[in-house]
Amino acid sequence: MRIGVVIVIVGGTVGTLIKGRYGAAQWFDFLVFGLTIGSVYALVALGYTMVYGVLRLINFAHGDIMMTGAFSGYFLASHFAESGLLDRSPVLAMLGILAIAITTSTIIALLTERLAYRPFRHVRGLAPLICAIGVSFFLEQTFRGAFGSGIRAYPDPKWQKEAISIFGFNVPLVEALVVIAALASMLILYLIVQRTRMGMAMRAVSEDADAAALMGIDVDKVVVFTFALGGAMAGVAGVCYAFVFKQVYFFMGFTPGIKAFGAAVLGGIGSVPGAMLGGLFLGVVESIGPALFLDGIGIAAPYQLRDLIAFTLLIMVLIFRPYGIMGERMSKKRA
């Protein structure tokens, strides 16, 4: 399998480059779009990785928590679009939308932790994961029931369509903003984890929960804090994702959620910088990959296979390097 993938990558790349169907501007577009979507993945991946670090739980519903943020952001955004605030003072409007999305996602994340995950704190095996799958379904279907199953279009203010110039290439303003917002949030998160007492406690619990508890760390509090941080990041991610794709619907969190989990594994689950790098890497590979690898070996409509690349990457990482790029080698007896 490894050899086959290498052949596809090398053969495809050579083939595409020889054909020369894409110019430099197009490659740059792919790269920027990859970084944009990758930074959203990175934000979601942070939630997975932190929760996994502290609880050893795959929070299957994390993508749906992102969806809740996107939805609440949508309602405020369409309100602002009607009142004209979105065009009059975009900065204020965007901050408001981000604030409400962050609040919603954080509240939902805390509620799921309290109601669904806490009873499983000391349970090993499949039960917590199955419960998490249930939570994911519950959130999706609740939003479907309450807000309808249709796809709702996000407001699309004019200023977002403007392009700015970077290195002589045109980049849509939305994409630039998304990357900036994501990087800023990640910087804040990194500072919280590295510099505050709570961040230190988080890292301690992540290392060894029992020892941390013996050192007087309130593990419950740390877990709640972790979920809150992850929820906040997911809220930012939800708004970013919705503004890039211009739509919200109840199932929107599922695929990015799975991919972000892949990104978290890719970067080494449990590692905060790993999740950031993994997300960006996955986004870029997914964006450039279809054109670079698949077009060259003569596959029709390679863009339909974008998810194929992401999932193949995920499986390859799980099989060959489950400890990821940045992660430390886990002991074989994983919890």
Next chain:
Amino acid sequence: MSYATTNRAGRLRRQESSPTRRALNVGLIFGAIGVYITVVGILPLLDARWIVVGVVSLGDAVLITIGLGAGVVIATRRTSSEFRSLLLPSLLAGGVAGGVLVLLTLAMQLIDLRRIFIVLSPALLRTLTFGLGVPLGQAVLILAAALLGALGAALTLAPSSIRRPVVVGLVFVIVFGVFQELIQIMMQFGEFIGSLREAIYTWEGLSPGGAVAIFIVGGGGALLWTSLLRRQVHDRFARLTATQQTYARAGRGVLFILLLVLFPVVAGSYIGQVMLLVGLYILMGMGLNLEVGLAGLLDLGFVAFFAVGAYATALLTADSPHALASYTALPSLSYWAAMPIAVICSVIVGVLFGIPVLGVRGDYLAVATMGLGEIVRVVVQSDMAAPLLGGAQGILQIPKPTIGGFELADPVDLFYLTLGASAIAAYFAWRLENSRLGRAWMAVRDDEDVAQALGINLVKVKLLAYGLGAAFAGLAGSIFAVMLTSIYPSSFQLLISINVLALIIVGGMGSLPGVVLGAVALVGLPELLREFGEFRFLFYGVALIVMMRLKPEGLWPSATRRRELRAAAGGDVPDDSQEVAAAGSPSAVHGAVK
């Protein structure tokens, strides 16, 4: 764990000491449930279905249940058994629950919530206020809820000789009212039954007189059974010799199977269709049960095997340009020749699935298999594979199977095919469970490292679990293809994998009767309550969470599992089941789902 749990239990007990506060909490919780089902849109949907025409709709029944439920909870976790001391708390709990709903109606009046929550229409407001207009209806809502709370508490405290007939009678009325369409179809045979039908039903549902009659019949029957017949039957059964008892049990089983076989003939092709679908899920459930229940390999890509079975059947038999027969030298096969090949294809894919993910464990395995399942779907759906597999347009014109010139066209015929296949598959599953391989699977499930140390070949055992599990799904997929006579990639969503997982968990992992029960509850019921069908995934989500928390062993656990659980629980807290339920639940879950 012990420190934290005792601490929490202590806190809970302290809260319980104030009945008013508890009543308030219970009322708030039930009110919140009421608001939730309203906002999500379940209540308006249920309101469209009558239980008794013109009197009570299913939505009303749910509202009534909320009031009653608050009272029941107050009364079951009581401190004293005197009704007088519970009267006020239960009134309060019911009233608070009603009050929360009233708050919702007030909010609906004041703000235009409909722009956000799509179901909150003026019609819903009328339903919630019983069409009595605003202030009056709201007052009535609170008052009715409070009284219902008291009634619920009273009913809980009443001796079982009263409670049981009332509850059974009500259940009878609800079942006869909710499933009126089906029952009316079934009651069309014969003069006598036909006139009986006309006596209790109008064309749109149960008539008030019929409801009273059914309540009396059901309740009276329950009364008769508890007070007279039950003891007699038990006595007679006890007096039988051991062999006779075995025969009696076997006779009961045969009777049940006979009923099952004859039922679709009586009930018509719609029921046949539903039972066929349930049968397909039972087949898949048994397959996944081998993987998850016995071998402990959580597989979220199970739908891929189902798809392979369906596509293989389609490619081998269909009368379409995508069929193998149309562009290779292969002849177009009959269904009976194609089915085994489809099963074999599924096994091959199952083993291929297994190879890359062998080294991956636990949660990671779930995600890896889900990724593989999604890869299969993406590939089948893409234009790349379209020349071979038909892409998004699918493969059409798959012929129905025939037996000697007789075409199995009706869903009922195909149901018998599924029944036969399920019976064979169940036999295999049952034999596998008690085989050397089955015990090896369970060893791997419980501790992989120890199993390996005991000389179990992990690679072989795991691949066999994947391969055999896939065979069941392939068989189901093959029947699915001829059921629809055309297949599309969009039929093979991840949701099917989750469906199957949910049904084996609800039924009880590793238990064959559990699979049947789970499939009937999770596939059959939503299908019968058709308008409720769009909420089935919400129901699945809730079922997964609730089952994992309250009853991780499932509704009908296997005997081994029950024993294991008891052993695990007994290890922590010796023989006090109440304590085990409260404090030992984490360890019980641990034992159940490893």
